Amino acid sequence: MAPVEDQPEDVLDSSLVDLNTFNQILEMDEPDDHEFSYSIVFGFFDQARETFESMDAALDERNLEELSSLGHFLKGSSATIGLTKVRDGCEHIQRYGKQENLDGSEEPDEDLCLERLAEAIQTVKKDYEEVETVLRKYYAQFDS
Amino acid sequence: MSEILDFLPVPTLVVQPLGDSYCIQRASTGLLQAWDRTREDLVDKDLFVALYRGSKTERFDRIPLAYAIETAVASKALRLCHAAYVSGDDTWTARITPVHKEEDLLCLLLQWEKAELHVAVPDGGMSQSWLPIDDAFRILVHAVKDYAIFLLDTRGNIVTWNTGAELNKGYKKEEIIGKHFSVFYSEEDLQRGKPDGALERCLREGRVEDEGWRYRKDGSRFWANVVITAIYRNDIHVGFGKVTRNLNERKENELRLVAAYEESSRLKNDFLANISHEIRTPMHGMLSPCSLLLDTELSEEQRETANLIDESGRVLLQVINDILDYSKLAAGRFSVQSDVVDIAGIITSVTRSVRTTLQPGVSMHLDLAPGLPKAMGDPIRYRQIAENIIGNAGKFTEKGSITVQVSVSAEDETTHTLLTKVIDTGHGVPEDAAAKLFEPFTQLDTTYQKRRQGTGLGLSISKSLCELLGGDIGYERNPEGEGSIFWFSVKLGKVKSPKTTSTDAEQGVDEPSRSPSKDHSTDAALQLNLLRGIARTKRILAVEDNIINQKVLVGMLHGFGFEDITVAGDGAQAVSILVSQGHVFDLIFMDISMPVMNGYEATVWIRSSGSCVPIIAMTAYALKGDREFCLEKGVDDYIAKPVNRQLLMQKLLKWLCHPDSPAHVNGDSTEEPANGCLAIPKEPVEA
Numbered sequence: 001m002a003p004v005e006d007q008p009e010d011v012l013d014s015s016l017v018d019l020n021t022f023n024q025i026l027e028m029d030e031p032d033d034h035e036f037s038y039s040i041v042f043g044f045f046d047q048a049r050e051t052f053e054s055m056d057a058a059l060d061e062r063n064l065e066e067l068s069s070l071g072h073f074l075k076g077s078s079a080t081i082g083l084t085k086v087r088d089g090c091e092h093i094q095r096y097g098k099q100e101n102l103d104g105s106e107e108p109d110e111d112l113c114l115e116r117l118a119e120a121i122q123t124v125k126k127d128y129e130e131v132e133t134v135l136r137k138y139y140a141q142f143d144s
Numbered sequence: 145m146s147e148i149l150d151f152l153p154v155p156t157l158v159v160q161p162l163g164d165s166y167c168i169q170r171a172s173t174g175l176l177q178a179w180d181r182t183r184e185d186l187v188d189k190d191l192f193v194a195l196y197r198g199s200k201t202e203r204f205d206r207i208p209l210a211y212a213i214e215t216a217v218a219s220k221a222l223r224l225c226h227a228a229y230v231s232g233d234d235t236w237t238a239r240i241t242p243v244h245k246e247e248d249l250l251c252l253l254l255q256w257e258k259a260e261l262h263v264a265v266p267d268g269g270m271s272q273s274w275l276p277i278d279d280a281f282r283i284l285v286h287a288v289k290d291y292a293i294f295l296l297d298t299r300g301n302i303v304t305w306n307t308g309a310e311l312n313k314g315y316k317k318e319e320i321i322g323k324h325f326s327v328f329y330s331e332e333d334l335q336r337g338k339p340d341g342a343l344e345r346c347l348r349e350g351r352v353e354d355e356g357w358r359y360r361k362d363g364s365r366f367w368a369n370v371v372i373t374a375i376y377r378n379d380i381h382v383g384f385g386k387v388t389r390n391l392n393e394r395k396e397n398e399l400r401l402v403a404a405y406e407e408s409s410r411l412k413n414d415f416l417a418n419i420s421h422e423i424r425t426p427m428h429g430m431l432s433p434c435s436l437l438l439d440t441e442l443s444e445e446q447r448e449t450a451n452l453i454d455e456s457g458r459v460l461l462q463v464i465n466d467i468l469d470y471s472k473l474a475a476g477r478f479s480v481q482s483d484v485v486d487i488a489g490i491i492t493s494v495t496r497s498v499r500t501t502l503q504p505g506v507s508m509h510l511d512l513a514p515g516l517p518k519a520m521g522d523p524i525r526y527r528q529i530a531e532n533i534i535g536n537a538g539k540f541t542e543k544g545s546i547t548v549q550v551s552v553s554a555e556d557e558t559t560h561t562l563l564t565k566v567i568d569t570g571h572g573v574p575e576d577a578a579a580k581l582f583e584p585f586t587q588l589d590t591t592y593q594k595r596r597q598g599t600g601l602g603l604s605i606s607k608s609l610c611e612l613l614g615g616d617i618g619y620e621r622n623p624e625g626e627g628s629i630f631w632f633s634v635k636l637g638k639v640k641s642p643k644t645t646s647t648d649a650e651q652g653v654d655e656p657s658r659s660p661s662k663d664h665s666t667d668a669a670l671q672l673n674l675l676r677g678i679a680r681t682k683r684i685l686a687v688e689d690n691i692i693n694q695k696v697l698v699g700m701l702h703g704f705g706f707e708d709i710t711v712a713g714d715g716a717q718a719v720s721i722l723v724s725q726g727h728v729f730d731l732i733f734m735d736i737s738m739p740v741m742n743g744y745e746a747t748v749w750i751r752s753s754g755s756c757v758p759i760i761a762m763t764a765y766a767l768k769g770d771r772e773f774c775l776e777k778g779v780d781d782y783i784a785k786p787v788n789r790q791l792l793m794q795k796l797l798k799w800l801c802h803p804d805s806p807a808h809v810n811g812d813s814t815e816e817p818a819n820g821c822l823a824i825p826k827e828p829v830e831a
Binding site for chain 1: 785787789
């Protein structure tokens with residue numbers, strides 16, 4: 001008999017991860033391994049780090065359009081896995097990059113947008129680190 | 145002495161003061177004869193009793209004579225009292241002579257002579273008067289306070305001035321007499337020749353009436369009603385009469401009323417808008433869990449109950465949305481967007497979705513004029529009108545057919561006017577109700593029809609929308625017997641490089657919300673089995689730029705039993721796969737925001753290549769209007785990200801399970817089953 005596993009809800013904080021969405025992905029795993037979901041989650045880690053690097057570069061170049069598009073890109077995958085906080089942070093980046101306020105109204109002040117972007121990127125990175133640690137811990141239990 | 149008095153040629157009374165009253169001492173013989181009275185009747189009697197007893201107006205009759213006597217005594221001078229006594233047809237005037245011995249009043253002589261009769265027939269209808277008319281009227285007019293009444297000479301100079309004129313216009317009599325009446329008019333009115341025009345018209349027509357601003361001496365103005373009348377004497381024009389009435393108070397009240405009405409109407413609309421908005425959020429909060437509930441395993445009874453909640457909730461949501469639209473329209477806060485409108489595509493899509501709601505035995509025909517232009521306008525609003533009008537025809541037609549015709553009714557350099565006619569064979573609209581059709585909150589109630597769901601706002605909203613789109617809406621009877629023709633027109637801007645879309649008419653677009661998976665009784669497990677049964681034979685193209693999302697989507701599809709899944713990283717890749725492999729896919733999932741070529745562009749390319757493969761958009765946008773926008777672009781359905789597995793399964797079943805899936809059909813059939821998802825025929829069907 002397989003050892004009793006920690007269920008995701010035991011390890012994962014629902015404020016960080018939308019369990020319904022994340023469970024959908026776990027359900028696609030084969031009964032005896034977690035290869036599929038592992039590949040998705042760790043694939044996302046790589047993607048997120050790459051994207052953050054691109055964001056930093058775009059911020060240096062003051063490339064708002066690129067930042068918005070990167071925000072949208074990472075928003076899609078973080079939403080798919082259910083990483084709520086990261087998704088929301090990415091949406092903020094998408095909006096600020098489009099020179100919009102969070103309510104969708106126009107924000108003509110480019111400098112203000114860049115300032116907000118720098119802040120939002122910091123926040124999203126922090127939220128990401130947090131959720132990465134938790135997810136790594138979750139998958140660590142299967143290593144043996 | 146007494147004899148002299150008796151025989152005086154003038155009828156005479158001698159009256160003696162007695163305290164506060166007067167007693168008759170003597171009466172001349174002539175008087176007795178003239179008045180046909182006896183001496184006993186008069187002598188030693190109270191003067192007023194003797195003269196006036198028996199008269200119905202006794203108390204009033206004595207007033208002028210008593211006053212005349214009083215003033216005569218006080219001034220020790222002769223006084224006349226006009227018409228102080230009436231005897232038969234004659235009226236007598238008293239000449240009152242007080243006789244004093246130093247300060248003491250000895251007696252009064254009242255000598256009577258017949259009053260001269262003035263006969264006048266003024267327009268007031270008074271036929272007889274002993275008053276001198278001119279003087280009387282002058283006094284009357286002068287006493288009027290509320291009206292400025294004055295006379296002008298033939299050239300418009302002011303000749304008279306009454307109290308009312310002084311009060312209303314602020315000029316004293318002495319400063320205005322001789323001035324010209326045009327001083328009361330504004331500079332603007334003077335330049336427009338208003339006062340002179342008024343006099344000219346008055347001479348031609350005898351009288352003019354006007355309302356407008358008039359100015360006072362202090363420069364303030366008042367809203368006046370003015371009547372000018374031409375005055376003639378012996379057929380010679382001698383001047384004008386002018387009566388000015390101050391309507392300021394009325395005008396102010398009117399303005400106050402209008403403002404109060406507007407304010408209350410605005411408050412009502414604001415209230416409706418706010419409350420609808422507030423209700424909408426919890427409604428969504430209720431409906432979403434309800435649809436989740438319906439996806440779980442439920443007993444027959446539970447499912448029926450949950451379905452009731454779901455259906456009523458949706459009706460309520462529609463009502464709220466209608467009210468919200470209506471209040472926005474009424475408040476003029478409705479914005480119209482400008483985008484390319486594919487009329488043929490929209491109409492095709494709307495008829496397709498209404499078709500699924502038709503009652504058995506009702507057929508629907510689409511008659512699109514060849515060469516309908518693509519034009520600039522608001523596709524979502526056009527769709528909203530079309531959905532309402534065509535949807536109504538569907539609701540109210542129980543047998544026969546519904547024909548939808550679209551044609552270009554007018555064209556100029558910059559615009560097309562498109563006319564959409566919906567002809568049905570339903571019950572029609574009674575004559576008396578037709579006039580009220582487009583008023584808000586109107587629903588026709590007839591004994592044989594049960595009341596339909598809704599607010600009765602649909603047509604009123606459609607009318608406002610049509611007007612916003614530069615068009616109109618109307619109703620006429622179906623000349624071929626029973627039924628109605630509803631038509632509406634919209635004005636659309638021309639696109640720079642005009643393309644016709646008549647050949648695009650086959651692109652089928654369905655409306656997901658109107659035909660939700662009808663079979664709620666199938667539970668999730670059964671659906672999964674059903675899907676697994678068909679999945680192995682279906683080919684799917686997934687267009688998605690994010691590898692994580694690709695993987696998850698493919699994982700889910702594998703889980704449903706799909707084996708043949710092709711992935712494209714952006715729209716351009718998808719297009720090149722379709723070019724090299726041909727239209728072999730049964731379904732396409734399309735991400736919207738992608739690099740190189742986005743989902744909309746790819747969809748437009750696919751549709752223009754003649755394929756009507758079902759395309760399901762996947763989007764993380766969840767804003768209002770996105771669904772409409774997706775559908776407008778030729779997408780069949782859409783699913784929000786993150787993709788919910790249950791929902792994905794339902795969408796797949798909906799678009800793949802039908803035995804006559806439209807995947808490869810370019811549509812040659814002309815009659816479709818009411819609930820089918822076949823493509824709309826390529827060529828317009830004649831009604």
